[in-house]
Amino acid sequence: MKNFIRKTLVTLFNRQDRSVYSYADPKTESGSHTISIDQTAAVDKKNRRKKDNQMMMVLELLSYGPMTTIDALDKGITRPAAVIFELRKMGYKINTRMIDVVSRKGEVTRIASYILYWDGNGRFI
Incomplete structure (x- = not known):
């Protein structure tokens, strides 16, 4: 296992305030791929936006009453428990x-089935 990790993880370094992660292709164990922090930041931003939208949808569904896993799946939320x-x-x-x-x-x-509690004055607690 240690040998596999050593082959997979080639270098991890910081250059000009940009972290670069370089790794060997685990399928062929040859070649090298580099992912810059800019590329991962763009993906993280998209995922964060999607996560925020899903949280807003779940809160909206819960504001109307109990919500089941099936209700969430119908709205496109594939992992409601998360x-x-x-x-x-x-x-x-x-x-x-x-x-x-x-x-x-x-x-x-x-x-x-999920239930959101509120204080009776229209505010959720």
């Missing part, structure tokens, strides 16, 4: 309850 986890880290009080539903195959399965 979004709920991030919202909880931000301080939102969200309760999870497992409910039984019937699947397409006619089998009973369990899914999560």
Whole structure:
């Protein structure tokens, strides 16, 4: 394992305030690919924007009442549990309850139902 890591990770250095990560191609173990911090920053920005949009959609859905995993999937949120986890880290009080539903195959399965708590004055806590 150490040998694989050594072959994969060639160099990690900082040059002119731009971090560059260079690694060997793990499939062929030859050649080298370089990713600059500018490229990763653009991807991070896009992912952060998508994550923020998903959090806003989940908060909007929860403001109308309980939201299930299926409701979130219908709105394009593929990992609702991860979004709920991030919202909880931000301080939102969200309760999870497992409910039984019937699947397409006619089998009973369990899914999560999420409830956002609010203080009665229109503010979420």
